[in-house]
Amino acid sequence: MPLPSRPLLVTSDADLLDDLLRLAAVAGSEVDVAPDPAAARPRFPTASVALIGADQAAACVRARLPRRPRVIVVARGAPPDEVWSTAEPLGADNIAVLPQAEAWLIEQFATRPRPPVISRTLAVIGGRGGAGASILAAGLAAMSVDAGHRTLLIDADPLGGGLDLVLGLEQAGGLRWPGLAGAGGRVDPPTLLSALPSRGDLVLLSFDRKELGGVPVEAMAATLDAAQRGRDVIVADLPRQVDDAAVLALQAATRTLLVVPAELRATAAAARTLAQIRPHCDEIGVVVRGPAPGKLQPRQIAQALGLPLAGALRPEPAMCQALERGTPPTEGGRGHLADLCKRLIDELMSAPAVPA
Numbered sequence: 001m002p003l004p005s006r007p008l009l010v011t012s013d014a015d016l017l018d019d020l021l022r023l024a025a026v027a028g029s030e031v032d033v034a035p036d037p038a039a040a041r042p043r044f045p046t047a048s049v050a051l052i053g054a055d056q057a058a059a060c061v062r063a064r065l066p067r068r069p070r071v072i073v074v075a076r077g078a079p080p081d082e083v084w085s086t087a088e089p090l091g092a093d094n095i096a097v098l099p100q101a102e103a104w105l106i107e108q109f110a111t112r113p114r115p116p117v118i119s120r121t122l123a124v125i126g127g128r129g130g131a132g133a134s135i136l137a138a139g140l141a142a143m144s145v146d147a148g149h150r151t152l153l154i155d156a157d158p159l160g161g162g163l164d165l166v167l168g169l170e171q172a173g174g175l176r177w178p179g180l181a182g183a184g185g186r187v188d189p190p191t192l193l194s195a196l197p198s199r200g201d202l203v204l205l206s207f208d209r210k211e212l213g214g215v216p217v218e219a220m221a222a223t224l225d226a227a228q229r230g231r232d233v234i235v236a237d238l239p240r241q242v243d244d245a246a247v248l249a250l251q252a253a254t255r256t257l258l259v260v261p262a263e264l265r266a267t268a269a270a271a272r273t274l275a276q277i278r279p280h281c282d283e284i285g286v287v288v289r290g291p292a293p294g295k296l297q298p299r300q301i302a303q304a305l306g307l308p309l310a311g312a313l314r315p316e317p318a319m320c321q322a323l324e325r326g327t328p329p330t331e332g333g334r335g336h337l338a339d340l341c342k343r344l345i346d347e348l349m350s351a352p353a354v355p356a
Contacts, residue, residue, distance in 0.1 A: 007031045007109060010040045010060065011053025016076050019098055020051060020105070027109035037063035041217075044068065045225040049108055051096075054079045057086040066222040067091040072108065074098065119227060120348050121234040123253035125277060127260035127270025129240070132289045132313070133157075135337070136259055137237035138166040139329040143341040145202045146333060149232040149349070152193070154223060155206035156215050156246060157239040164197065164206045167328045172197035176208040180219045192226040203231070220245035224252050233348070242276045250280035254351060257285055257310055257344070260301055262292035267301050274305060285310030287340070311340045 009020050012035040024031045032047065034040035037060045044050055044065050052060055054075035073079075073087060073095045087095055096105055122140055126133035134157065141153035155163040155177075164170045174197035196203045205223055227234045236249040250256060256277060260270040270286075278284065286307040288298035291314075302309035314336050319329055330338040 006047065007049045007051060008040060008043050008047035009033045009051050009053070010035075010037065010044075010056050011051075011074075012036060013053050013055045013076070016053050016055070016074065016098075019076065019102075020074065023102060023105050024109045027106045029109040031109075037065055041065065041221075045221045046228075049111070051105075051108075052090065052092070054083045057083050057090065061086050061089045064218050065090070066218050066225065068222075068225065069093075070108075072096055072105075074101075074105070119231055119234060120254045120351070121224075121236065121249070121252050122344070122348060123236045123238055123249050123256040123281065125238045125246075125256065125258055125273065126240055127258050127273050127286075128266045131259040131261055131266065131270075133257075133259040134160045134163055134166060134237050135323070135329050136257065136287060136313075136341070137235050138163055139337045139341040140344060141202055141204075141233075141235045142167070142328055142330045143333075143338065144233040144235065144345050145200060146330075147342070147345055147349075149345070150201045150203075150230070151233045151235065152196075152203045152205065152223075152227040152231045154220075154227075154234065154236040154249065155204070156220070156249060157237055158207055158214055159239065160237060162206055162209070163237060164204060166323065167199070167202075167204060169197050169199060169204055169206075172199075172204075174198070176206060177215060177219065178208055178210060180205070180222070181216045192222065193230050214239075214243055215245035217244040217248060220248045224248060228252070233345070240273050240276075242280075247280050250277055253281050253283075254348060255283045255285065256281045257287050258305070258307065259287045259289060260305070262288050262290050262294075262296045262298065262301060264294060264296065267296070267304055271305060274307070287311045287313065289313045291315055311344065313337060313340060 009031055011017050032043055049070040051072045051074050057073050071090055071092045073092045076098045124133045124137040141151050144151040175195040196205050238246045260266055284307055286302045287310050288301050298309055298312040316335050330341055
């Protein structure tokens with residue numbers, strides 16, 4: 001995802017664009033330009049300020065761009081009546097009318113955003129169904145909190161059964177995906193984080209037990225934006241059928257972990273999953289989960305996939321039994337999963353950080 005260093009101008013009005021580029025030049029500010037909401041969407045959540053032309057205001061409302069701070073609607077001359085009605089659904093702070101607001105807009109261009117929270121993101125995806133990606137994601141989130149990091153765990157796999165069950169948070173009150181999707185992702189970032197189920201510094205966004213076809217991209221964008229502002233670590237459990245929301249998480253990931261059972265067919269299935277995710281993330285490692293019926297070694301599987309080996313897991317019957325009783329994985333900090341998760345979190349936090 002792009003760095004939040006430049007303002008974003010959303011307009012196809014050539015005259016308005018000329019005016020805004022001139023004001024940005026006076027302020028000494030470089031800008032990004034998008035002619036419509038579709039082009040603006042990838043950059044909209046992270047721009048330092050979003051200026052939406054009156055010609056695109058209604059289109060941006062229909063596109064349900066995620067709510068964010070510092071949104072300004074800009075018009076040349078008196079704006080049409082319908083523009084005023086777009087301010088609230090856009091979450092706009094102001095409607096600026098040119099030429100009267102030129103001096104004020106120069107100040108907005110010149111205002112530098114506050115230094116962002118430095119966050120790191122781990123994306124976890126199974127090479128095949130039942131690979132154990134959800135257990136690994138939950139373990140990573142739990143060990144991240146144990147290490148003192150404020151953590152958000154994103155359950156983005158609608159067919160995964162629910163990470164709230166893995167963590168024993170199924171009875172906890174708070175916002176789930178359906179509620180966030182119903183708002184079109186239009187939730188103020190601090191409000192979103194405080195509304196989610198939590199246990200200490202671990203915050204969870206998961207599905208409820210009702211039907212939901214997937215995660216709307218607007219909701220994922222709002223969630224990542226909120227977490228990048230207010231969490232140290234984000235762990236995202238992603239579906240194998242990569243949708244637009246999963247692509248956003250992969251693009252934001254510091255590192256992606258592909259979980260593969262130590263079996264030949266699982267390795268072949270993982271190669272197909274890898275082909276889907278490789279265009280969207282730079283650093284991918286493989287975690288191999290035993291047992292290995294055919295005696296395949298973890299390094300052989302990693303070599304077959306052309307990926308570095310991030311770790312290996314041996315069976316832990318006691319942990320599986322504890323999960324059935326509602327005990328979170330890595331509880332107590334002992335076992336193969338706990339050791340692997342601790343090492344992976346240490347590696348994540350020692351890697352160069354990228355501003356959110």
